Amino acid sequence: MIWLRAGAVVLATGGGGQVYAQTTNPALSTGDGVAMAWRAGAQLRDLEFVQFHPTALTQPGAPRFLISEAVRGEGAHLIDAEGRRFAFDYHPAGELAPRDVVSRAIFDHLQKTSSDPASAHVWLDLRPIPAETIRRRFPNIIQVCQQWGVDVFQAPIPVAPAAHYWMGGITADSLSRTTIPALYAVGETASTGVHGANRLASNSLLECLVFGAQLAALEVPPPEAETAPMPNLDNSTPTEINLSALDLAQIIEWRHRLARLIWRSAGICREQAGMEQAITQVETWRAEFAALSVSQALLAGMHSNSTLALSNSEPKALRQWGELRNLLDIAMLMLKSAAFRGVMRLLQEYRIDLKGKKAVVIGRSILVGKPLALMLLAEDATVTIAHSRSQDLTAIARDADILVAAVGRTNLITAEMVKPDAVVVDVGINRVVNPETGKGRLVGDVEFESVRDVAAWITPVPGGIGPMTVTMLLDNTVWSYRQWCVAGREK
Structure with a gap:
């Protein structure tokens, strides 16, 4: 880990879906930019606004690939382990109800019927659709499912809701400027306000095309007076920090438990008591994480602008430490944002x-x-x-x-x-x-x-x-x- 001085910094680190046990986001979406900006004093907003897609592929080892809502529009059936079309228990339109309703129906049904709802799934049966229609309309879904051992013509697809898009993030204006001078945020890590509380379909292209293109006209402000000298990277000897196998195993365990906790408490359905318990648990984990010897050494080195090296045989050890730190921070922030929005909503009403x-x-x-x-x-x-x-x-x-x-x-x-x-x-x-x-x-x-x-x-x-x-x-x-x-x- 080395330090570089910059006239401006652009955060484009994506969302934070990995804080949930079920997410369509890639493995690197751990809320890094949001957490770093918060620790630096930047303003955040709308962190509790997360969009959930109702039907993501839920196959061991497979990424949470989206199964398009158009599949249900063509006539696919949502069924449970007994083959029953349970969605009609929750809405007269069944599988054709709005996205949020279907997500809640699946979530609630799994809460009732599964011993482990965070990893459970229902089934999306495409067989009521004519085979030729499936081939013409959904070739990519056929290909991805076959890659993971599911023949959509012979068996239903295992699916579950998954966190999909984070409307909240670092407060940014129309020019991607944050509340910290020379710090910019673009993409899903930013909260520009263009999506409201629940974005519409592919409106995320706004973040990529419009706001991304505007960065070409970025005006870097003149540098402020240096308050601290930067280390001499050519002559400095990195400070060696060791991450023990025991600490690494604990970090991996915390990350697994955190994702399941946030899925239950701050996922599709949220209850006051569950959020309070989750806040307490996350604060406990944050304190225990900060008390790790590797955490104390790394944080001390960061504050002193030292050049750091992690002497560990596991090449991803530093990344795992940093991602968990950020996930714990955004989990705490998301929970508190969700818990306290209600008071202001009431007064505004x-x-x-x-x-x-x-x-x-x-x-x-x-x-x-x-x-x-x-x-x-x-x-x-x-x-x-x-x-x-x-x-x-x-x-x-x-x-x-x-x-x-x-x-x-x-x-x-x-x-x-x-x-x-x-x-x-x-x-x-x-x-x-x-x-x-x-x-x-x-x-x-x-x-x-x-x-x-x-x-x-x-x-x-x-x-x-x-x-x-x-x-x-x-x-x-x-x-x-x-x-x-x-x-x-x-x-």
Whole structure:
């Protein structure tokens, strides 16, 4: 590892699909550019927005090759291990339902029927399509499946949903400029905003053709004064760092377990409790990874601009170390982005202007309370974080315009705390607050189309809390996420 000084740096490292157990992305898509930019202080956005394709080839040793949706359009059937067309359990259109609905249907069906959903699959049967139509329309699919031992004319194709495209990434403008001077991002590693939350088909060509072409007019800013001398690469002796076989085996194991964890917790269907547990686990792994002797040596060498060499018989050892470091970082960032988007979505739904408003967050949790406070501060609100055991909790909360109860703190809210026009947000607990009793009414069996329906369902109670009081989960829904998956509702 050597250091080179550059007038400008362009990050074109692709997506981060390898953070998932199932992905169509190549092996090198480990979120390297996003993780590096984040550690350098660049702004990121929309990291929770990942597109999943419903039918990727799932054959041992084979890449997750996309089986086109046109196959189902021609009449192919999705079947389970018993040969049943299960997609009709989730949507009247069955296999012809929208891409997101089909992905959720397969994911949920595997959760119910498989002991290991992260590696399980269903089947896509092309045999209902006339053989001549298959040969004319899908020659590439025939060829790839034959390469991996599947004869589409004789047997169904094993398929499962897979992470396909990452809309989030490094915030970049129309000229690919990031928030760090002289740092540019292009392609899937950038978040330009042109894809929204779920891109349409081949719109990713925008990233390659339009934004890529604009780099030809890149204007490199004049270099800033050197703050630190670069090492003399001609005369320097590399610092030798050893990666033990035990540490390498641990790195490989962590990567395998991480991909399965993120697939379960931040994949197609997301639940608040699962995301919280995953955040805790990923933070533990990050700490354990940083404590490895090889991590400490490599990071110390990086900070000192030393030239480094890894003295290890495994030629890919340094790459495996670096990729896991980046995967752990983007996993943590994706989970937190998904977990906390719901609060801002809720406030935006009601057109609540946060600027200058007084917000009180009850609960000082590192995972919930403090990140919520930072998000509210970013919207120019004045924020107080109140300890749940504070003796002055009522006095602190009484004048709040927005009162946020972090996970497990809803029962602390009383009528005396809430002024008539306040907004009360119950984060992570599927219940509606009754300020008379300080207790919640469970609503787990009630389904709602939107947060507005929840507000209409709530009966105003003494103490001033009325229709603005809503309940929500951190996964941006107000009904059971499992019910949402089954019903196939769109967000």
